[in-house]
Amino acid sequence: MFWPAAGFLIAVIFASFYAWALHRYVMHRPLGKFRYPFEAHTLIHHHVFRADETYHLINPKDAQTIPMAWWNGPVLVLLGLLPFVAIAG
Numbered sequence: 001m002f003w004p005a006a007g008f009l010i011a012v013i014f015a016s017f018y019a020w021a022l023h024r025y026v027m028h029r030p031l032g033k034f035r036y037p038f039e040a041h042t043l044i045h046h047h048v049f050r051a052d053e054t055y056h057l058i059n060p061k062d063a064q065t066i067p068m069a070w071w072n073g074p075v076l077v078l079l080g081l082l083p084f085v086a087i088a089g
């Protein structure tokens with residue numbers, strides 16, 4: 001029971017750091033010529049959703065402006081697995 005609990009705790013801590021680092025270093029500033037995350041997240045998403053009462057969806061039509069392409073989820077999960085694959089290998 002110890003190792004599954006330790007693995008879960010490590011995964012939660014890693015996922016939190018991973019999400020924070022992606023947000024801070026990839027989604028909130030241009031990464032050289034790779035500007036897609038910055039433009040889709042900061043310029044479009046945070047134009048509508050900010051750190052105030054607009055953090056939550058107020059206007060239903062803004063749900064259409066949440067720009068996350070279908071492939072973003074699988075790519076982010078695969079990138080997040082790389083450190084664990086490297087450790088296991």
Ligand SMILES: [Zn+2]
Binds near residue numbers: 023027028041042046
């Ligand atoms: Zn953001």
